[in-house]
Amino acid sequence: MKETWRWFGPNDTVSLQSIAQAGATGIVTSLHHIPTGAAWPLEEVLERKKIIEDQGLEWAVIESIPLHNDIKTRTGNYQQYIDNYKQSIRNVGAAGVYDVCYNFMPVVDWTRTNLNYTLPNNARALRFEMSDFAAYDVYILQRPGAEQDYQPEVLTKAKARLDAMSSEEKVLLEKNIIAGLPGGEGSYDRDGIRAAIDLFIKMGDDGMRANLFAFLREIIPVAEEAGVRMCIHPDDPPFSLFGLPRVVSTADDARALLNAVPSPANGLTLCAGSYGARCDNDLVAMAREFGERIYFVHLRNIKREADGSFFESDHLDGDNDMVGLIDALLEEESRRKQQGINLPAIAMRPDHGHLMGDEIGKPGINPGYSYAGRMKGLAELRGVIHALTQVRTHGLHR
Numbered sequence: 001m002k003e004t005w006r007w008f009g010p011n012d013t014v015s016l017q018s019i020a021q022a023g024a025t026g027i028v029t030s031l032h033h034i035p036t037g038a039a040w041p042l043e044e045v046l047e048r049k050k051i052i053e054d055q056g057l058e059w060a061v062i063e064s065i066p067l068h069n070d071i072k073t074r075t076g077n078y079q080q081y082i083d084n085y086k087q088s089i090r091n092v093g094a095a096g097v098y099d100v101c102y103n104f105m106p107v108v109d110w111t112r113t114n115l116n117y118t119l120p121n122n123a124r125a126l127r128f129e130m131s132d133f134a135a136y137d138v139y140i141l142q143r144p145g146a147e148q149d150y151q152p153e154v155l156t157k158a159k160a161r162l163d164a165m166s167s168e169e170k171v172l173l174e175k176n177i178i179a180g181l182p183g184g185e186g187s188y189d190r191d192g193i194r195a196a197i198d199l200f201i202k203m204g205d206d207g208m209r210a211n212l213f214a215f216l217r218e219i220i221p222v223a224e225e226a227g228v229r230m231c232i233h234p235d236d237p238p239f240s241l242f243g244l245p246r247v248v249s250t251a252d253d254a255r256a257l258l259n260a261v262p263s264p265a266n267g268l269t270l271c272a273g274s275y276g277a278r279c280d281n282d283l284v285a286m287a288r289e290f291g292e293r294i295y296f297v298h299l300r301n302i303k304r305e306a307d308g309s310f311f312e313s314d315h316l317d318g319d320n321d322m323v324g325l326i327d328a329l330l331e332e333e334s335r336r337k338q339q340g341i342n343l344p345a346i347a348m349r350p351d352h353g354h355l356m357g358d359e360i361g362k363p364g365i366n367p368g369y370s371y372a373g374r375m376k377g378l379a380e381l382r383g384v385i386h387a388l389t390q391v392r393t394h395g396l397h398r
Contacts (some may be wrong), residue, residue, distance in 0.1 A: 001329065001385055002026045002345040003339060003378060004060045006369060009033075009048075009081040013364045014371045016055040020153045022375045023382065026060030027052045028101075028349055037068035037077075039084040042091040046160075049095055060347045061296050062092060063101040064233070067215070072106060073199060074211050082215065093226025099295050099347060100223075101269045104212045104243045106200040107193060110236040110274075113176055113351060115367040116355070117311050124355035126368050127275075127311040128237055134158035135165070136173055138243055143197065145149045149243050154307055195243045208245035213260040223265040231296045232257065236274040238281070249278065251286050258293055267293040270329075273300030273351055276320040277310050284324040291332035295343070299326070299381050300351035312352050312368070315377040316384070326384050330392065350377035 004026035005019045019027065031048060034040055052059045065088050070076040091099065103109065113136075117127035130150075135158040138146045147155055165173070178188045188196065200208070216230075223230050238249035247253055254268060268290055275281040287294065301318030302310045316322055329346055336343055354371025359365055 001326075001333065002347045003061055003382065004028045004347045004349040004380075005374065006063065006349055006351075007052075008366060008369070010051070013366075014369070016052065016057060018371060020055060020057060022340060022371075022378055024057075024349075024378065026058050026347055026349075028061045028063045028347070029059065030062055030064055030066075036066045037081045037084060039087040040065065040091050042094060045091055045095040045097065049097065054374040055274070059097050060344075061099045061101055063098055065089075065092075065100055065102060065326075067102060067104065069107075069196070071215055072104060072208070072211055073203065074214065077197075082218055089219065089222050089228050090226050093223075093228045098227055098344075099231055100329065101228050101231045101233055101296055103235075104208075104215075105235050106208065107188070107196045108178065108241060108244075111177060111241060112367075113173060115176055117194050122360075123373070124360060125312045126352060128309060130154055130305075130308045131157040131161050133177065133241065135162040135346050136177055139212060140170060140174060141194065141242075143194065143242060146243065149240070151307070154223065165242075169292060182185045193242075197244060200244050201242075203245060205245040205247055209247040209256070212247055212257070216257070216266060220261050220263050220266050224263060229265055229267050229295045231269040231294075233269040233298075234271050234274040236271065237277045237308070237310070238274055239278065249275075250281060251289070254286065254290055259291065264293070269296040269298065271298035271300065271351065272322065272325060273298060273302050273312065276300075277302055277304060277308075278319075279304060279319070283320055284328050287325055287328035287332065291328070291335070293333065294329070294346065297329060297346055297348040298351035299348050299377075312354075314354070315350060315380050322381070323384055323388070327388050328380070330385070330388055348381070350374045350381055353377050 005024040007027050007029045009029060009032055031040055031044055049059050070078040070080040071081050112126045113129045114127040114134040116124045119125055131154055134154050135152045137143055138158060139162045174376045178193050194398045232248055236248045240246050272283055276283055301313045301315050301320045301322055303313045304310045304319050333346060353369035353370050355370045356372050359370050360374055
């Protein structure tokens, strides 16, 4: 597997040199300064690629070329935005960057309620707390009919949480949920998010899925011509928020997407933390079933709670079978090699990491993207990969 690292560009607090020192060889990044919906100019792609390669690294995956909401709703200027997306695909392929991670989440991108959840060792993690989210949805945003989407016990806890929150805590909760997290596609104010939610709710799951498949039927032939592999990221978390449709949350969703446009260019990003936030998603089984169309992997672990809450745990200490998942991915790489399939090693990155040590309280660090926490995760995952590779190579006893 190719060890990669998420980098937010020249203004990232983590330098390319530091990434190389951590042992990663591939960079996962995007042209964040390009407005959503605009085509990526070839010269800007080449410029970013040169910056990365000058440090002895490879631009392994684009994460992401974001989709304008008009594409997701097929309203407004959606056809122009799709045409721009096609040009971006042609340009990144011409520049020699062949894997593109993207998502089709409505309104909010990846969502957490607490960006500084304190662990027993005093490190800080990302957390999604269902009662806090319900408190915002029902009592602060006051979305019509929101209370119908939560169990009575969650609503009771949500009201208690709201009553205990200071004004500052309410502002922070809203900021965490709707102001946009690193790598996301923008932010909203309260009125803006109400309007966007209403538009997507009217579409429903079937309408959202139809729009995704329509987008892929236009994009995938262009990706095939450019040699680009599209790798869709699952919903995060993989269940409805604000009553919004979710269409990339389960194995059934992935199966339907791959069957809708059966092309090697139509692939998956297997995000262990996203899919794994549902206890009914068997990550190892998914890796084995969809392996031939998995080109990018986010290796992240979580600990789930009964009401849907979860927090991001150490990479090897959570509810996801990380060792089994990596073993299944190495098995897929071995299959490709044996069958002479000309694909690069599956790109993986340690997704998110705990804030720890002297980085706690340091300004400018993107939530989930500390240096020490991700380096710790990468080291742990590298150890698993090395051990399993030794088993496969030398037949050692497991």
